[in-house]
Amino acid sequence: MSGPQLDAVDVRGLYAIMPTPAVPGSDDPALEDTLDRPETERAARALVADGADAVLTTGTFGECATLTWTELRDFTDVVVSAVAGRVPVFVGATTLNTRDTIARAKALRDIGVNGLLLGRPMWCQVDDDDLVAYYRAVAEAVPDLALVVYDNPEAFKGKITTAAYARLAEIPQVVAAKYPVFGPTFADDLAAVDGRMRLLPVDRDWLAAHRLGPGDVLACWSGAASCGPRPQVELARRILTGDLGGADALVAELGAASAGFFPEGSFALFSRYNIQLEKIRINAAGYIDAGPCRPPYIGCPEPYAAGARASGTKLAALHARYAQPAGTLPVASDGA
Structure with a gap:
């Protein structure tokens, strides 16, 4: 069995997650082709031009x-x-079963993706044996593709165990995991993978996770990057160059910009409206x-939507600020 195009050691920096742009009227289930192709091309090019180290697509809000x-x-x-080989592209291929997932994976491989963002089937909860067998089956079917495991405890009926x-x-094909909820099990999970794969925290948690594993936690994922990735690109620079004091300051800014995005501060409640809230925030930011x-995930309570719009506006301002020439950026303090 041949190996993947990318290894865990290649996973560094900002893994930006982009939406799947939709044309007007895409909330109508009668519309057969909802894809906004020109905006998709423009958005992918913009993320790469603005410094993303990889592009991930078609997860939950994708x-x-x-x-x-x-x-x-x-x-x-x-x-x-659009990306044209400048950075790796990971595309979501999750379906309700292993065979359809493998069929999608093979077709995506033939298009030219570098890897898959892959959740597990979600109709029924799978135990550890079936979970590992699922990922192994996909890896063996497309051995040249790298796999980023998608560990979303709400979407997939529980967190992946240590x-x-x-x-x-x-x-070998499993090079990373998208790790949405940073918590007390992260250190145990990090020890369990023992450097053989990367655990990717969300941008706001990257620094805290990096401090638990400075040699291993070298990348983050970010949906907020689709509101403009320059703050996350600068965060990557600060963390990877050892400017952890400067990273602390930037993490605080990202946290302030995200305040109110999770309804009532609840990840579980956010997950009920994940797609809607992410797209509301991205549209408010105006970068993409x-x-x-797309139906059926259309409605969203207005107080929740208002929080997402406010977060998008703040993130857009941060992007504009960190898009300025390097000499005009906020001065970062030195030290860990």
């Missing part, structure tokens, strides 16, 4: 669950062409025109 296969295939083709992480890290949500 609407993997509500795209037709034709739309997902065409979207992938546009993104891969024991399962140790077994996943034995699969994400368009409307």
Whole structure:
């Protein structure tokens, strides 16, 4: 079995997650082709030009669950062409079963992706043995693709256990995990993978996670990067060059810009409206025109939507600020 195009040691910096732009009217279930191709191309090019180290697509707010296969295939083709090999592209291929996931993975490989952002089937909860067998089956079917495990405890009916992480890290194609909820198990999970794969915290948690594993936690994921990635690019520079004092200050700014994004401060409540809230925030920021949500995930309580719009506006301001020439950026303090 051949190895993946990328190894865990290649996973560094900002892994920016982009939406799947939708044309007006895409909230109508009668519309068969919802993909905004020109905006998809423009957005992918912009993320790379502004410093993203990799592009991830078609996870939760990328609407993997509500795209037709034709739309997902065409979207992938546009993104891969726009990125043109300048950074790795990971595309979500999650379905409700292993066979369909493998079929998608093979088709995406043929389009030219570097890897997959891969959650586990979510109709029923899978135990550790079935979870590991699922990822191993996909890895064996597309051995040249790197896999980023998607560990979303709300979407996939529970968090991946530490024991399962140790077994996943034995699969050469598994190079990283998108780790949405940083908490008390992170240190145990980090020890279990033992440098064989990267655990990717969200941008706001990257510094805290990095302090637990300075030699291993060298990348983050960010949906907020689709509101303009310059703050996250600067955060990556500060962390990877050892300017942890400066990183502390920037993390505080990102936290302030995200205040109110989680309704009532609850990740579980946020997860009920994940797609809607992310697209509302991105559209408010104006960096990417994400368009409307695809059905059935349309509605969102206005107080929650207001929090997302406010966060998008603040993140857009941060992007504009950190897009200024280096000499005009806020001065970072030295030291760890």
